[in-house]
Amino acid sequence: MEIVSVAVPGPWWTDLSYTHGYPLPPGIRVRIPLGASSRVGLTAVAEEPENSVRPDDIKEIIDVIDRLPPLPDELWRTICWFAKTWFIGKGMAAKALLPVPFLAGEPLEEVCPGPRTGSSSVRYVYEPRDSDRMAVYRDILTASEAPLLALFPELSAAKKFWDMLPAPVKEEGVLWPDLSKGKQWDFWKRSRKGEIRFAVGCQTASFIPISGLSTIIVDEENSGAWKTQKHPLFHHRSVLAARAGFAKADLVLGGRMPSAKVFLQIGRDNVRSRIRDRLIFVDMRDASSYSSDGIKDRLPISRPLIRETRNSLEKGRWVFWILDRKGYAGEIFCEDCGSPVRCPKCGGVMRWEDKTGRLRCLDCGSVEPVPEKCPTCGGPFLEGQRPGLEALEKHARSLFGRDGIILFSDDGTKIPSAASIMKNYPEAGIILGTRKILSLTDDISPGTVGWIDADAEARVEEYDAKARAFSLMWESAWRGESPDSRKIVIQSRRPEKNWQQTLGIGWGHFWERELQERMEWELPPFVPMLKIDIPAFKRKQLAEDLEQAGFDYWESEDRSDTIWVRTKKFDALRKTIAPYFDIKNTRSGIPRITIKLD
Structure with a gap:
């Protein structure tokens, strides 16, 4: 045996x-x-x-x-x-x-795919206008009869690219997101047998076993939409790049701007797409602000934002106001003792949702009624801080009337399609929401995009917060049809300073500054960072093992079950922590690792 x-x-x-x-x-x-x-x-x-x-x-x-x-x-x-x-x-x-x-062991026909000969290459397609990039991808697909994957971070982009293809070409491929789960399995099996030449899709199409795969196109490779939301957490671009290498397939990376890792390969921004004349920076300290009942802080709604909004509406164009803060207020505090109202189940921050009259925990999602008094000191006076989208909606209606104001609170419900929005609102209006409403620009081209609190986008305690903020505002300037006449109003406490200054110059200038800083601090993409979540009672022993092996690590001050490691020596780290991942530890708890590569 x-x-x-x-x-x-x-x-x-x-x-x-x-x-x-x-x-x-x-x-x-x-x-x-x-x-x-x-x-x-x-x-x-x-x-x-x-x-x-x-x-x-x-x-x-x-x-x-x-x-x-x-x-x-x-x-x-x-x-x-x-x-x-x-x-x-x-x-x-x-x-x-x-x-x-x-x-699950479903039966599969036997196939014997031959190994692909040749070598792989990498091509970069960084064009700010979506139509220009997709035209390049279309030419790549139609110029060859070889098997290909064309992948996009969102369903709307995949469908738009599919619609650009000639009818005879479509007969050779499949639009993956249009398939049901059952049909996806059927086409997955057919792709093994060489019955499908190409597939256009999103994340779920990334690992179709297309026989003889010769090209992988990854659009918007810098987009956070390529990151998975559950363990194991990974970015599809990284794994697809490895797949292209093993398949000896050409890799085409594109987008409105490159990721940090790709920028290190391609260097300067040769496109030089300037948007300085479309940017309007507003100092929030000098802007008009509006108070909301029960909330300490005021909402900045500047005169330039109101002016540009009116101009767009008068021309029959839509307006997007973006605030990444759901609910009525970000949290509630006691006026007497200053303590925030915390979740009774997990201790997390509770968001005030005025429409439901409830508090919702941002960590565990539990819902509680608004307390009549402070849970800490018993004080009777509670007030909200950091006004959210519900508060913004009230002020937008008071400024522009009650009709044509659409709030997408991103409460788990799906954003309606652009077609249904335009059907229900034949005259243009104002769409309020988080950054997710940017997906609507694929079919609704706004005349104005207003960032209510641009600083909040870069205030997240992550090393790549500025890169995320820059990418979002760059996207708001270019995504969708006819972006060249779109105005971007950026309300900030430090307008045109630091990373915001580079918006008017281009992503090349931004990455040069950003990567210089990351290199000095030994941050990704120069040195990977790994987050190890481990049962609290095992953390001390793991820290001792890492110390003995000579790794640069630190223990989280906020969580008793987290250790961070900064290293390029993955093989050595794997040997050090392997005992913790043995199946014998299943009952006592096996760690989870999250990797930050760029």
Whole structure:
């Protein structure tokens, strides 16, 4: 009997050992006994020889599902690379990249894809106007008959690109987001057999096993929409770049501006798309401000913002006002003792939602009624701080009338389509919301975009906060149709200072400044940062292990279960922390790692 290593989805790194009558190649799906039930796993190459384990002591594989490896070699190698680089097990990596039916053991036809010859190359397409970039992508797709993936961070962009393609070309491919879950699995299987030449899609299309993949296009590679929202947290661009290398496929990276990592490769901004004449900076300290009942702070709504809003509305154009603060007020404080009202369940900050008359925890999401007195000192006077979108809506209606003011509070409901908005509001109006309303510019081109509190975008306690803020405002200036006549009103306490100053010059100037600062502080992309969430009672031992191994680390002051590590030595770190990821630690708690690469 042969000992076979099997990777099973789980928080551990451990490959489980089973026996079989003959050796199995890596990447084969097998059904194995695990506990009181059975699971589907993937055969893997054992990282360490099983010298101390006898075959007689190991359970047998129940069933071999595939006779040949069901995945293209490039995709299996991508999964293994992803697991090692992101500090997860191969089973978890496969679960993150592959469809559910695959790991449920659904049958697949045998295919024998031949290895692709040649070498991969990287091409950069950084054009601020969406139509210009998509025209380049279309030319790449139509100029070749080779298999291709064209990927976009949002559904609306993928559909817009699909609509640009000639009808005969569409017959060779598929628009992935238009498919139901069942049809996606059907087309996933067809792509293995070479029945689909190309796919246009979003995140869910990133790892389709297209036979003979020759080109991967990733639009808006700098967008945060490419980041996953659940563990394992990763940016699709990084994994797709690795996949292109393993597949010997060309990689096309594009967008309105590059990410930090890509900028280090391409250098200066050759496009030089200036928007200085479209920017209007307003000093919030000198701007008109409006008070809201029960809220201490005032909302700045400057005369330039009111003027540009009126001008756009008179021309029949839409206006977007952006404030990344939901609810009526960011939080509630006691006037007597100064204590904030905290969540009784987790201690998190509670947001005041006036429309529901409730407080909502920003951490755990629990909802509580507004207390009649301070939970800390019993004081009767509570007041809100940092007015939000609900307060902004009241002032917008008082300034511009009650009709044509649309609030998207981003409370978990889906933003309506642009078509439905324009149908319900045939005359242009003002759309209020968080940064998410920028997606509407794909079909509704606003005449004015107003950033109510631009400083708040860069106030987040993250090393890349300024880059995120710059990217958002650059996007608001260029995204959608006919952006050249759009005015951007930026209300700030330090207008045209620091990162805001570079908006009028371009992203090349911004990245030169930003990366110089990051290099001095040894921050990503120069030195990766890793966040390790570990059960609190294990943190002290992990800190001692990191100290002994010579790693640069620090313990979180806010959380008792978090340690940060700054290092380029991933292999050495993996050896140091490997014992914490053994399957034996399942009950006591296995850590989770988040990586910051750029």
